[in-house]
Amino acid sequence: MRIIGMISGTSHDGIDVAVVSFALSGDALHGTVEHTASTPYPPELRARLAAALPPAATTMAEVCELDTLIGQRFAEAAAAAAARTGPADLIVSHGQTVYHWVDGGHALGTLQIGEPAWIAERTGVPVLSGTRIRDITAGGHGAPLVSLLDVLLLAGHPGTAAALNLGGIANMTVLDGAGRPAAHDIGPANALMDAVVAGDGLDPRGFDAGGRLAAAGTVDERLLEVLLAEPYYRLPAPKSTGKELFHLGHVRDALARAGRETGGADLVATLAELTVRTVARDVAASGAGLLVVSGGGVRNPVLMAGLRHALPQVRVVPSDEYGAPADDKEAIAFALIGWHTAHGLPGTVPAGTGALAARVLGSLTPGAGPLSLPAPLPAPPRSLVLAPPAAG
The missing domain is CATH 3.30.420.40 (ATPase, nucleotide binding domain)
Known part of the structure; x- marks a missing residue:
């Protein structure tokens, strides 16, 4: 299953993309990193985003416009990745975090922008987004979600x-x-x-x-x-x-x-x-x-x-x-989360996020055709072996 993982992190400087093909062998998951890329935000978009982030005040109009503009940039990045490697089965977009609501040691909400419908429309591929909030609703922090990748790599x-x-x-x-x-x-x-x-x-x-x-x-x-x-x-x-x-x-x-x-x-x-x-x-x-x-x-x-x-x-x-390039590990992690969601498997490590229990993550936006997922798996993999991108 080929999955495109995408994220713009807390440095809000651009979009990291990783294309990973996953195959399960027994209880070990094997991932081949076919392509990675980093697409900087245009300077004017990054400046607008920085000006809207806490503790600055902003408007709902600005949030709406940034949601669209960032969604369109994610769509371009996904389309470019697919053009390099061939069609993907699923795209996972973390989007851009603009607020993470923590009060008294408890996470109460989180907001990532970058409307996934732009990605689905541009590529015709279903998009998984909103990956953090389900963990928060289960009492977790919605972070760090990269722990799923870490635990499997270090197993x-x-x-x-x-x-x-x-x-x-x-x-x-x-x-x-x-x-x-x-x-x-x-x-x-x-x-x-x-x-x-x-x-x-x-x-x-x-x-x-x-x-x-x-x-x-x-x-x-x-x-x-x-x-x-x-x-x-x-x-x-x-x-x-x-x-x-x-x-x-x-x-x-x-x-x-x-x-x-x-x-x-x-x-x-x-x-x-x-x-x-x-x-x-x-x-x-x-x-x-x-x-x-x-x-x-x-x-x-x-x-x-x-x-x-x-x-x-x-x-x-x-x-x-x-096997996880240091600059691309989080994008790979979200591709991995997408593989778990597609197979009906939880994508969190409750001991890391503080949630009551593990949850299947994200919301799906259909692509050009009917939404079709693989058959659910009875148990998650116990380890992950990553092959890095080929040289050149």
Whole structure:
């Protein structure tokens, strides 16, 4: 079954696409990653999206227009992927998260935009969307959904292993030696650095390319102390967060409370160290001997060197070693969720999201013809073997 998985993450910089063909052999699922791509949002669309995100005020008219414009961009990305690999059986669109409603440690709602009907109309393929909300209705956080992929990839690893995603937000899945999973959002990975780089015009690309700013700066220990006092870090897992909390105003408030005017490379270096400290603390507490890392943060040498220095007893490797390209792992994860939904199987790990029980995820928008799904499977796969894209 060929599935296109698509997501625009908390960095809201564009659309990641992965085309994966799945085949079940016994209780092992095999996935061949046929194609991956990243399509940046046009600068004007990204600017409009950033201006509408919390804590900024917006209008329903702007939300409606962004829902359409982003849906059309997802449709173009899906059509381009299908043109490269051939027709897909299903498209899974995570869309663009614009608000994740958490109150008192409980997730109450979540909103992803990018109308899936545009994708179905453009491609003629059925589209699965709205993948987070069913877990929330079952008492979960609707995140991190990538735990489904993590648990299957790490299955059979001796001892305790962890998978870490360094996107806008850092999230981690841990699988202990007995195969028991746990997961949670740790805090900001790139979100605060990106907010400062974009807000202060430190790099026209809107992020610290190659970690050059962080490498050139000096950590402000007093500011770091104030940032580390954020109550979210002390909440028990499972928990989730997003840019509703970790945005540019969060940094400005910390600067004021610390009595600092730190800026430029020193501020970026301090925020990079915040990511390293919060992630390393949670990884160390998990007892993991292996840390498999994905997301844009893998390309930041300051973050990766900081984690390896802070975790000398942990083997830190990119997810590429497990067949999931670090930049594309979340798109692959949503393709996997789509395979589970198509076969009537739950797509969540309740121990990671905090839900009462696992749920089949998403809502289906029919394609050009009648909606036809495979026969339901009696049990989910116990492991996943991924073959990465062929070179060239």
